[in-house]
Amino acid sequence: MKHVLGLIIILLFIIGFSLVLTVAGNYILPSQEIRSLAKYYLYLAYNPWHRNFTVMSPEAVTSIVWDFRGLDTVFETAVFYLAIIGSIALGRGIVKYSKPSGKLGLSLIVKTVTRISAVMIIAVAASIALHGHLTPGGGFQGGATAAVAPLLILIIFSHYYLLEKGVTKDLMLFLRSLGLTGIGIVAIIVYLMALPQGIHAYVLQNQPKPDSSIGLPAYIDGQLISGTLWFFNISEFFAVMAGFTIVFLLITIPERAFKKEEEVERQ
Amino acid sequence: MLLVTALASIFSVIAVYYAIMEKNLVRAVVFSAIQSTIYAFIYYMLMAPDIVLVYIPVAVGLYPAVILILISKTEKVEKQ
Known part of the structure; x- marks a missing residue:
């Protein structure tokens, strides 16, 4: 074989x-030729002269992901959320486990390097997520990068260090739900804005459309935020980062936390 | 440019072969991570920076780390 x-x-x-x-x-x-659909995407991604069709984001990929095909991405996020819920269900019924005595984690050199690099990882991740509508990147990319920092801390400082610092499963679940709620609210915010004015609007609408003159502002104080894209990215960032951290917290739980329960059942 | 990408993909095939054939699971994960690194490079050469940014943390950082944690809970060498 x-x-x-x-x-x-x-x-x-x-x-x-x-x-x-x-x-x-x-x-x-x-082929060297660009397909006609791609031509429209590239033409309309950032086009202030066609305000009824554009996304107002120079990043074509983020425009497609959160505007042209926004519903797909919302469902992708929902699938990821359900996967995390599944892993939490697998890790249920854990008895309280105490911190073992003695020195935990790796050597002082590794710990010092991690103290510096973890901050840098978070900074890079925030930059990827918050500039997702301007440069390559976005909420998922930023969230996945940010999740490397808690993973490093889990392995190099130990599981208990992170829990003592307050990064618990419940807090991460709260952040994750907050992110998902944010995505849900941003998806219908233009509709909610249009409702009192008597204008009709669409779900996942960003900029004004030909038959709907309402939309989120593309600029805030002269800074380009591309309407809903910035809010989608920051919500997705928290959802993905917290989701991955929950999984890491669950898989690094020591096995004795599960064994104890079995022993109780036997008695 | 295309030749560099083709060469990188050939090296990734070699890394995949070693990842499959290696009996020591920790080494197999390292080979898999090498393959992921080459793939990230190929994505960059194919001008897909968005994919590179999600591929580097997930396939080079998170995935090998998760597999290594799981291996540490089982056995380090695959048995026939």
Whole structure:
């Protein structure tokens, strides 16, 4: 079995390499022309002269993710939320476990380096998330980057250090729910703004549309926030960061926390 | 540019092969992380910076770390 698998991979490797050498240059190279749908996206992502169609964000990917196909992203976030709920359900019924005596975590050098780098990771993550509508990045990217910091602290300082600092599962669940609620509110905020004025508006609407003259402001005090995109990004940032942190907190729970319960059941 | 990307993808195939064949699970995760690093580079070469930014923390940082934590709770060497 081992050799068959190896053989298949090596054969695929040789065939693939030959393909690249011979025919790929003629057939597999992507077309130089931009497709018509992509042309519209690029044309309308930031276009102050077409205020009824544009997203007012120079970042085409974020425009697509949170505006042109915003509903997909909302559902993706909901799926991720349900996955976290599932993992919390798996980690239920944990008895209270005490901190073991003795020195925990890795050496002082590693701890000092982590103290510096964790702050830098959070800063980079915040920059990725808050500038998600201007430069490559966004809420998910920023949240995933920020989640590296608690993971480093969990491994290098130990599980108990993070809990003592107040980063508990319940707090993270609260932050995560806050993020998801934020996404939900921003999704219908234009509709709620339009309701008292008697104008009709759409779910996940950002800028004014041809038959709906209301929208969130693209600029606040001269700074481009691209309407809903900035709020979506910051909500997603908290939701993803807290979601990953919950999973890490759960998988680093010592096994004796589960074993104790089994012993109680046996008695 | 395309040649560099093609070469990087070939190196990623080698990393995947070692990740599958390695009996020591910790080493296999390291090979998998090498493959992820090469993929991140390929995404950058294909001008997809948004994917690079999500791929680096998830596939190079979070995923190997989660697998390593799980391996530390089981056995370090795969048995036949």
